[in-house]
C-alpha cells in the first residue's frame with residue numbers, strides 16, 4: 002500500500018522533472034545558423050533518473066526521520082573502523098609504506114597528480130580550521146591561496162627570493178591578510194561572513210586580473226623556480242619526487258598541528274563558537290579573538306599551499322583563483338566531515354583523484370560537487386567521517402582521579 | 410553584608426517597547442534573590458542587560474568583585490562580564506550540543522585559564538598541567554551537580570532535566586561570584602525540582618555564591634529566596650521577603666490580571 | 675552633462691534590474707533568514723528559457739512584441755517552477771538544521787544549476803535577440819531615453835508597485851508579512867507556512883526571471899555564468915537597502931546601479947565588479963542593517 006503510494010509519487014515527480022527540464026535538456030537552439038536540435042532521448046534519461054532518484058530520496062528521508070531518535074549520532078562503519086586500534090594501526094602502516102614507495106613505482110605524471118591532491122589536502126585541512134572547527138563559512142578561501150602564490154611569484158621575480166624563504170613569508174602574508182579581512186567582518190553574522198569573504202576573494206582576483214603593473218594581469222607570471230635541493234638544481238623528474246615528499250611532510254606536520262589544536266583550549270573554544278556563538282561568549286570566551294585566530298591560522302595554510310602551488314606549476318595566473326576553487330575546497334571539508342581530519346584527507350584525495358582517473362567524473366565534476374553538497378547537508382551533515390569528540394575515562398584512586406584518554 | 414551587584418534605574422528600550430523601565434535592585438553577598446513577574450515582564454531582558462548581551466538604554470549596573478574595585482559594566486563585552494564573576498544559564502537551553510558533557514563544562518574554564526596556540530602545539534609542561542586541571546575541575550563540578558554518568562555523552566542527547574543542570578554546571582565552571590539562573594526549573598518534574606532546590610541551597614552554603622533566580626515556580630521561589638523583586642511590564646511593582654510578596658495585592662493582581670478597585674500606589 | 679545623464683540613466687536601468695532580483699533575496703531572507711544563493715541561477719535559467727523560447731518563436735516567423743511577451747511568459751513560468759522545486763529539494767528538508775546547513779545546500783544548488791545549464795546547453799556566450807529594440811517611443815521621450823532603457827525602468831517600476839500592493843492588500847501578502855515577522859505565531863494562527871514559503875520563492879523567481887529577460891535582451895548575450903555575478907550584486911543591493919525590507923531592496927538596487935554606473939564612467943571600467951563588492955563590504959562594516967533596515971537585537 003505504502004509502496005504503491007511511493008511509486009505513484011515518484012511517477013508524479015518524474016513527470017514534473019521532465020516538464021521542468023524540457024527546455025534546457027531537450028531543446029538546443031543555434032541562433033547563428035537558425036537550427037534547433039531536439040534531444041528527445043534526454044526525456045527518457047531524466048524521467049528514469051528522477052523516478053529512481055525520488056524513490057530513493059523518499060526512502061532515505063523516511064529512514065532518516067524514523068531513526069533520528071534512536072541512532073547514536075550517525076556513526077558510519079568508517080568511523081567505527083577508525084576507533085578500532087587493531088584495525089587502524091596496520092592500515093596506517095600500510096598507507097605510510099604505500100606513500101613512501103609511491104613515487105618510485107608510478108610515473109612522473111601520476112606523481113604530479115598526487116602532489117596536486119596533497120596540496121588540496123593542505124587546503125582542506127586549513128579551511129577545516131575555519132569552517133569545520135570554528136564554524137566560519139569562508140567562501141573566499143582561495144584569496145589566501147592566491148596571496149601565497151603571488152607572494153612567492155612576485156618576491157621571486159623582483160627580489161629573487163627562494164622557495165624556502167618565500168614559504169614562511171607567503172604564509173605570514175596570508176595570515177596578515179586574514180587578519181586584515183577578518184577584523185572588520187568577523188563581527189558579522191555567519192551568513193553575511195560567507196558573502197563578504199566571497200566578495201573579498203572576487204576583489205582580489207579582479208585586482209590581480211586588471212592591475213597589470215603589479216600582477217602582470219591575466220597572462221600571469223611564469224618561470225617560477227621549483228624549490229632547490231640544498232642548492233642543487235634538479236631535473237623535473239627529481240623535482241617532482243622532491244615536491245611529493247615535501248608535501249607529504251608538510252601534510253604530516255599540518256595533521257599534527259591541527260590535531261593538537263583541536264584538542265586544546267583554543268580548539269574547544271572554536272567548536273563552542275561553532276555550536277553557539279552567544280553562549281560561548283557568555284562562558285567567557287572572547288569571540289573576536291577566537292574567530293580571528295581561526296581565520297588567521299586557516300589563511301596561513303592557504304598561504305603555504307599557495308607558495309607550493311606556484312613552485313609546483315611554475316606558472317600562475319588569476320584564473321587559478323576563482324570562486325569555483327573555493328567551492329571545491331569547501332566541498333572537501335563538507336564531504337569529509339566538518340572538523341574531522343581523516344575525513345577531510347579522504348575527501349580531498351577522492352575529489353581530486355577521481356576526476357583525474359575517471360573521465361566521466363571530470364566532465365561532471367562540478368555538477369556532482371553541487372549535488373553532493375546538497376545531499377550531504379540533507380542526509381549526512383556530519384560528513385563521511387564524523388568529527389569524534391575526545392572521550393575521557395575516570396578512575397577513582399584514593400582521593401584524586403586519573404585521566405585516561407580514550408578516543409582520538 | 411555588602412552588595413555584589415547594584416542596578417540603578419536600568420532602562421531598556423526596543424524601538425517603541427520599554428522592556429525595562431527604571432528598574433533598581435541590589436543583591437547582597439551570599440544571598441539568594443528571586444526575580445518574578447508574568448510572561449514578558451522583562452526578567453530575561455534584565456539578565457541580558459546584566460550579562461552584556463544587550464546594552465541598556467540608560468541606568469547603571471555596578472559589580473562589586475570580592476577583591477578589587479567596583480566596576481560599572483554597562484556596555485562591556487559579554488566575556489569581560491563573565492570574567493568579572495557573573496555567570497548565567499539560559500531560559501531556552503543553549504548548550505554546545507555537539508560537544509560532550511565534560512567539554513561543555515571545560516569551556517566554562519576557558520576564561521580562568523590561558524594557554525594559547527603555541528602551548529597547544531608544543532604542549533609544554535605548563536599547558537599539560539593546565540589541561541589536566543581543567544579536566545579534573547570540570548569532572549568534580551559534574552560530580553557536584555550529579556551528572557557524571559553522562560560525562561562522554563553529547564550534550565544534545567541528554568534528557569531535558571539533565572540539560573538544565575548541565576547549564577548550571579557550565580556556569581559554575583566560570584568561577585562566578587554571582588550566578589544568574591533563568592528559569593532553571595522550567596520543564597522539570599516535581600522530583601527534579603526538589604533536587605534542584607537542594608542544589609541551589611548547597612551552592613549558596615558550600616560554594617558561597619550569590620544567586621539571582623528567575624522562575625515561575627512559586628513554591629521554589631518562596632522556599633529559596635531571601636528577597637524577591639517583582640516586575641510587570643518592565644517596571645518594578647514590588648519587593649520584599651517571600652511573606653510580604655505572597656500577601657501583596659499588587660503582585661496578586663499582576664499575576665491574576667483581575668481588576669480590583671483597591672489600587673495601591 | 676550629456677555624459678552624466680547617460681550614466682545616470684544607465685545606472686537607473688541597471689539598478690532597477692538589480693532591484694528586481696534583490697527582491698527575491700530580501701523576501702526569502704525575511705522569511706527563512708537564508709541567503710538563497712541559488713537565486714541568481716533562477717535568473718539565469720529565466721534568461722535561458724526566454725532565449726530558447728524566443729529563438730523558437732522567431733524561427734516560426736513571429737516577430738516584434740509578441741515574441742517578447744511570449745518568451746517572457748515562458749521564462750516566468752519556468753523560473754517559478756524552478757524556484758519552487760529548488761526550495762522543496764534543497765531548503766525544505768533543512769528547516770530545523772543548524773544555520774550553515776541550508777546555506778551550504780544553497781551554494782550546492784547554485785553550483786548544480788550552473789553546471790546543469792552548462793552541460794545541457796553550452797559554456798559559450800549565446801547571442802540574445804534584442805526584443806526591446808522594436809519598441810517605439812513618443813518623440814519627446816526619444817531624445818532623452820533609449821527605448822530599451824525606458825521599457826526596463828517602466829517594467830521594473832510597475833512590477834515593484836504591483837508587489838507592494840500585493841503585500842499590502844491581498845490575503846497572501848498579509849500572510850507573507852505575518853510569516854516573516856513571526857513564523858511560529860503565524861502558524862498558530864492558521865497560516866499554512868510551507869505554502870507561504872513556496873509562494874515567496876515563486877514570487878521572487880518570477881521577478882528574477884523578468885529581470886533576466888530584460889537584461890539579457892539589453893546586454894544581448896548570456897551564458898550559464900551570468901547568475902553568479904548578478905546574484906552577488908543583487909544580494910549587495912538587498913543588503914545595502916536593508917535585508918528583509920522590500921522598499922530597501924528597491925532603493926538598494928538603484929543606489930548600487932548608480933554607484934556602478936558612475937564609478938565605471940568616471941573612474942575606470944576595468945573595475946566594474948570591484949566597485950559593487952567594495953560597496954557591499956563597506957556597508958556591512960559600517961551599517962550592517964542597511965539603509966532602510968532597522969537594527970534589531972537578536973532575541974535571547
Ligand SMILES: Nc1ncnc2c1ncn2[C@@H]1O[C@H](COP(=O)(O)OP(=O)(O)OP(=O)(O)O)[C@@H](O)[C@H]1O
Nearest residue numbers: 423428447448449450451452453454455971972973
Ligand atoms: N531583542 C528584543 N527585541 C525586541 N523586543 C524584545 C527583545 N527581547 C525582549 N523583547 C521584549 O521585551 C519584553 C520582555 O521580554 P522578556 O523576555 O524579558 O520577558 P520575561 O519576563 O523573561 O518573560 P518570560 O517569563 O516569558 O520568560 C517582551 O515584550 C519581549 O517581546
Ligand SMILES: [Mg+2]
Nearest residue numbers: 452453454500
Ligand atoms: Mg524569560
